[in-house]
Amino acid sequence: MTDQVLPQVTDLPSTIAALKERFPNAVKDDTRNGYEGVIVDAASLPDFARVIRDEYGFNYLSSLTAVDYLGHGDHLEVVYHAFRVPSGGKPLVFKAQTDRQDAVIPSLVSIYPGADFQEREAYDLYGIHFAGHPNLKRILLWEGFEGHPMRKDYHEAYYEQETKPFDTRWPGGHVFRGEEYNPFGHNVRYPAGFTLDDYKPQSEADFQQSMALGVDIMGDPAFRTDRLVVNLGPHHPSTHGVFRMMVALTGETIESLEPVMGYLHRNHEKIGERNTWYGNMPFTDRLDYICSMCNNLAYAITVEQMMGGQVSVPYRAEVIRVLMAELTRITNHLWSIGFLLNDLGAFFTPALYAIQTREYILDFFEATAGSRMMCNYMRIGGVFKDLPQRIRSEAALINDRVRDMDTLEYLEQLINDRLPRSIDELDELLSESEIIKSRCIGVGLLPAEMAIAYSASGPLLRASGVPYDIRRANPYSIYPELEFDICTRPNGDIYDRYYLRLDEMRQSVRILKQILPRLKDTQGQPIFGGKTSYSIKVPAGEAYGFAENPKGELGFYLVSMGGGNPWRYHVRAPSFINLTPLGEMCKGHKVADVVAVLGSIDIVLGETDR
Amino acid sequence: MYGSGILKGLGVTFRHLITTFIDDIQWLGRKRDVDVFQQKQSLANRGLVTVEYPDEKLAVPERFRFTPFLITYNQDDPDYPGKDWCTSCGICAKVCPPQCIWIVRGTDPKTGRPKPEPEQFYIDIDICMNCGYCAEYCPFDAIKMDHNYELASYERTSAHIHDKARLSREIRYWQSIAPTIAAEEEAARGGYDHTDVQKARKKAGLEPSRPGPYAAKPAEPEPAPAAVAVAEPPAAAAPQIEASKTESAPAPKAEATPPASAADGETPPHPGWVKRGKRWIDPNAKVEPVRRKGKGE
Amino acid sequence: MSNGEINLRDLQHPDIPVPEEMQSNIAVTSLSSLYNWARSRSIWPMLFGLACCAIEMIATAASRFDLARFGMEVMRASPRQADLMIVSGTVTKKMVVPIVRLYNQMPEPKYVLAMGACASGGGPFKEGYNVVSGIDKYIPVDVYVPGCPPTPQALLYGLIALQKKIERQSLGVGASVPWYGGGPSEEVPIPILGPDIIDPRHAELLRKEAQKNRPTPTVSEALAESAQPESA
């Protein structure tokens, strides 16, 4: 990324020491109990960022988020986590603080383009102004929304209490629905004195203007040129959910593209800060709802990190966790390949094959965790239950012997036979097809430098030739003892992303084959080493836990004040951040390629919008 | 050759087409037989996969969780007929992530002191996320996850907040839908009875726990009878719907049936199950309003 | 519907007297049952997914559960060609605007199935500031399928319930649905994204509330308020 010779400082403490020397007044240690990293003076933040990127090799700004310390210093804090990619290692954490009333922090977009959407999100939800941001607008909510909802003093219409459990539920739990206590009977809250009479909502034309796309000149009687604004979504068959893109076209060619999101913004983080530590586990299922097991895992390891020595995950639990994570990776990649092909116009046949294979894995999840998709399986310190003896049901409804099979036998057949067969079949069906090649090769290019600069992660990053996989770069669980390769592809186009996913599935099968004997060896060993109580308290402090999810780096930034609920619960969503380079990737291509590029990034809206 | 990749891909789809037709032909007229169904759903399968719901249904595993329900003693229990297992301790209401459980703790009418029994118990299934925490953390095995997913309704204001009457199910229902788990729990409790009941019995100098109507049996791998049909024969289903409409307590029939089935010379998969046609069913579980329709019907 | 042959609306015309005993005319009833039979077996859903539940909806459409057995495999991306809107997932305030617009664009007869806890009544995210507590706050819903997410079989059960509902609808006099009765139903006014989502039907109520000159109370405030009179 830079031609300079990187200094030989590799370990984090000496880097921090050197940085403190370099910025004697602006950088100081974060001395709060349980916190790490440094606090940087807001004014010297851009300089600091440039130095760590260019001189210390922290070229990848993974996560950027804000915390509202209302009542604990009454300031807003922006927290950054920067990594070295591809060499890996622990992140450098730096923070900048600002006043709650007049919150301004210099923007880092010019140094880390990947900060773009994340800064907009912090602006949207916390009202922090990032000075110098090229396009600082609301991203998840709409312009005109009242207030910044993630601030601690923001109360929504159905607000009952600061933290769960609510007192009204027990022992005097007289049931009511939230809407019964709202004058409108809806989940709405208006500012004082608000009426509709002279209210002018933002019009679509303003909206387009604000997207810096210009006005749609189709309506202009003097329409002569062929520059055209096209709106894709939020209801569009190919956007993988409720995602919207504003595209400015010259003829068929894309001039610029702006993603518009927030159509599935369901306030995951706000609710997460109210939930108990355990209560968040089933909510993480609903982030990337195709990969609930992996989300559970990332959340569990983050909280375990905060609990320190209080919990220890038994070996068998780790084995089961990896089993689940890798099966999930296969489901996700099957799904994403199927739907990429949908987007390319191969409507439904590849998706049908992919879904059919996925069903077998879901059967196993259902038998083990109780639900096909929303597994809620990991616990802090282990997993929910051991694998069932047999995959079957004695349910009275039907005497179905279909799944009356020994679980290990089922897994063996699945891993040794069924999954490889399905992967090969997809390969045979698709990889050499000339149509796919001509649609995919050379389209949606993302060079390696750009991928890193834009904080792309997961298959998107690796398809651009960057061998960065958190399972290797920052190992967790039992990945260090498992053999697998980090797949990469050289070109960073749609085809490479497709093919990389095929390769990754094969690697996952390879991991699973190593898991099988471990499952047998550890049979009967404990699967839970945490606290059995229904509510846990987590020591005060912060933690950033992250895992290699099928879609990229899923991180949780959690802050605890020592109680039963997180103070801050932030999700570093790969689907969200991987969209940052979408505009760049689409530029110059035809409008039909947009959906293919989007499909190759593989997003899930539950995670993008949270 | 240009186009060979496409042809190769088309070969795959063609193979699928052919295998499904072969399956269709070889299973002509037997499509709903249980062994055919088994083949269709097995991992080795390459052709037809469709589960022809509602004629055939994919069985749900024991751990399957849909909406929660409350456990009570069987109505025909000699000592504690229909007694709630819930002690109104409030743990489920506290642990529930979206806070959709509402419990009014019972009070003793005489002393006015709280007593371990819920007066009212509500679950708003429009909020419930089927996470299973309530069942997992309940210390008395009093709340469990139901397997009945056929809950569609035409009206939600009245149908979607389940009250105590709607939630309560006899323990035999739980034993029938999740026999292995129920047996494990029974072993952990130290007997069939509710933990508090066991304590009370011990105090009174009785045997702590009575043997349950279904004795706890170890999970045998192969209890299913030789011939089982997957589909529910419509003829058999009809009277059950009738029965569910009467909403009568399902209990009394239980004792009468087992001898009849034993006479066949076959052992039922569970004590108390009866044979209807070719398949075993649990007469008590069936009476539950499994096919409950919405209000609008 | 039918041009030239039988104009069912005419039957309702006040100038054409329909004798009492003819109102449940056998021709109309058998026509409606035939018509309903055909309709209930060719419901085209809109290809439209919102959240997690949409994944289960797609799984339902795939080979294992196969919606095609019910004549529903034709998922139409355009609302103009769809009969059924499966609201599959969390409805956010930002998204309800396009949903209502799509609903208005669907030709009648049209049906709505609320799939999952979220679409029915808010779901686990109900308390959120950007979540609509049930799509039936804006558009009429025919069938609710609870569950989070409903399994494919649960969704199929809901779709069968919808078929049954359609089969019971009568075409003739006293039709239970607006489009066979007094003409096309009214469009649902499109919500406005203001400081919070605004249902235009609430304009009057808003004016009334505005006079109180305070932000709309939260549930906790309303609870405290309602508790006060008792204690006082």
Ligand code: SF4
């Ligand atoms: S946790 Fe169990 S015993 Fe306690 S209130 Fe809930 S259902 Fe009743």
Ligand code: SF4
């Ligand atoms: S299943 Fe989960 S969400 Fe539903 S009532 Fe139980 S704890 Fe609450």
Ligand code: SF4
């Ligand atoms: S009901 Fe559950 S599964 Fe469905 S959209 Fe809502 S949260 Fe997701």
